Amino acid sequence: MLGAVIGDIVGSVYEFDNIKTKDFPFFQDRCRFTDDTICTLALAECLLDGGDPAIYLRRWCREYESSYGFGFRRWVHDDNAGPYNSWGNGAAMRVSPAAYLAKNHQDALRLAEHITQVTHDHPRGLLGAAAVTTAIWLALSGATAAEIRKQIERQYRYDLGRRVDEIRPSYEFNESCDGTVPEAITCALEAQDFEDAIRNAISIGGDSDTVAAITGSIAEALFGIPSDLRTAAMPFLRDRFIEVLNRSYKSVGSFQSKRDSKSTR
Numbered sequence: 090m091l092g093a094v095i096g097d098i099v100g101s102v103y104e105f106d107n108i109k110t111k112d113f114p115f116f117q118d119r120c121r122f123t124d125d126t127i128c129t130l131a132l133a134e135c136l137l138d139g140g141d142p143a144i145y146l147r148r149w150c151r152e153y154e155s156s157y158g159f160g161f162r163r164w165v166h167d168d169n170a171g172p173y174n175s176w177g178n179g180a181a182m183r184v185s186p187a188a189y190l191a192k193n194h195q196d197a198l199r200l201a202e203h204i205t206q207v208t209h210d211h212p213r214g215l216l217g218a219a220a221v222t223t224a225i226w227l228a229l230s231g232a233t234a235a236e237i238r239k240q241i242e243r244q245y246r247y248d249l250g251r252r253v254d255e256i257r258p259s260y261e262f263n264e265s266c267d268g269t270v271p272e273a274i275t276c277a278l279e280a281q282d283f284e285d286a287i288r289n290a291i292s293i294g295g296d297s298d299t300v301a302a303i304t305g306s307i308a309e310a311l312f313g314i315p316s317d318l319r320t321a322a323m324p325f326l327r328d329r330f331i332e333v334l335n336r337s338y339k340s341v342g343s344f345q346s347k348r349d350s351k352s353t354r
């Protein structure tokens with residue numbers, strides 16, 4: 090959740106202006122939240138309220154303007170539109186609340202499918218969302234990066250064998266789950282800490298805010314988010330966003346303590 094939001098904000102200035110380096114100013118004045126933050130928080134509120142994901146996505150995305158993808162924008166503004174067989178990486182960047190707000194792994198996967206299939210009902214879209222959910226769930230449960238890599242490769246058949254330095258030289262903009270999720274997971278699993286994970290994600294280029302949002306959602310569960318970064322992110326958010334985040338973290342009490350103990354380890 091907040092990890093995805095921070096990745097989105099930091100990556101927002103690099104989506105159409107890639108940099109292939111980890112050396113860049115983290116939060117900058119021209120950073121802003123984009124569709125990755127809006128959709129993540131819409132679905133967090135939806136799960137907290139037990140509501141219809143389509144209604145929450147449409148409500149939030151009509152209220153907050155962003156550079157939504159063509160197919161998604163059309164869906165947002167058509168109340169009668171059904172799922173449109175998308176395999177886009179939007180399925181993966183917005184799914185983190187399913188892992189954070191679930192009771193167990195099976196429940197997390199059920200919630201992930203519930204909030205994904207309203208738009209991204211292509212098998213590769215559903216798979217991307219499920220893989221990110223599993224990675225977050227495992228990290229929250231105390232699994233190591235090596236254990237997560239092994240299970241994701243086995244369960245989802247993604248190739249996580251390349252290192253960030255091997256991905257970076259040839260990686261380009263890609264809006265599919267298949268061309269984003271394995272790279273984003275690798276950027277989180279190879280990192281030393283939360284900030285390092287986001288720097289990995291931005292440094293490979295591509296759809297930077299979305300890659301960093303996915304990476305950030307997993308890195309948050311693996312490492313926790315340092316309090317100075319939490320504080321620095323707040324001025325970029327609307328009051329309503331912060332309220333939804335606070336409500337969300339209040340209801341993941343049992344995992345909050347796990348994550349906090351990880352970050353002080």
Ligand SMILES: [Mg+2]
Pocket residue numbers: 123124125298299
């Ligand atoms: Mg975006």
